[in-house]
Amino acid sequence: MIFFRKKLPDPLVWTDFHSHLIPGIDDGAKDMAHSLKLIKELSDLGYRKLITTPHIKSGQFDNTIESITGGMNMLRDELSRNNIDIQIAASAEYYYDKTFLQAIKDDNLLHIGRHVLFEFSYMTPPIDLEETIYELKARDYIPVLAHPERYLYYHSKLDRYEYLKTLGIHFQINLNSLVGYYSKPVEHVAKYLSQKGFVDFVGSDTHHAKHTETLKKAFNNSAYKNLFDNNKILNDMLVSDV
Ligand SMILES: [Fe+2]
Secondary structure: OOOOOOOOOOOOOOEEOOEOOOOOOOOOOOOHHHHHHHHHHHHHOOOOEEEEOOEEEOOOEOOOHHHHHHHHHHHHHHHHHOOOOOEEEEOOEEEOOHHHHHHHHOOOOOOEOOEEEEEOOOOOOOOOHHHHHHHHHHOOOEEEEEOHHHOHHHOOOOHHHHHHHHOOOEEEEEHHHHHOOOOHHHHHHHHHHHHHOOOOEEEOOEOOHHHHHHHHHHHOOHHHHHHHHHOOOOHHHOOOOO
């Protein structure tokens, strides 16, 4: 009897822009075994390059450039020891707080090809955003907002998304949002952003196996193909510095 390997969906993108794969430094992979398992799963899904983005959040995840690059180097060594053939680079997911604002002033940010990934509070909209974006752009950084579809306070004010784009903010949506992983309203807004052509990057935001499992569903969903039809997705154009 001949067994055929189940045909994998076309990933349409080879580079993931958002994940938590460095062991033990945030709420992502708990240990090295868990990291390797998640990376293997992402590789099986068709990814060839992973940009991993540990949280930097004052008081909760006090990561530094050193802790992140050190963790990434360990991970790279372990990947080659285990013959897992995938590129990995590190950046960060900055929480919009005083640590982030200070890092901008000090021009001491983790970035990928000048792109800086940051997230807002889920509870309250950011303050002094215009000034922060100005400061980032003045230092030649490209601001990228992580999962804009997940900030519920914008859901009843969809025109805010257009305003954020006019400030020069790039949007990275989570692919799992497209299939209702977070909630129906988040799915609805992710599709709205896709339809408007507002999406610049996509991310798996992988923390654990449920995320990689759901990605398979996302890849097979028509919303995924529509996203690539309606938007210029820049993931595969990223060049890493680390
Ligand atoms: Fe994240």
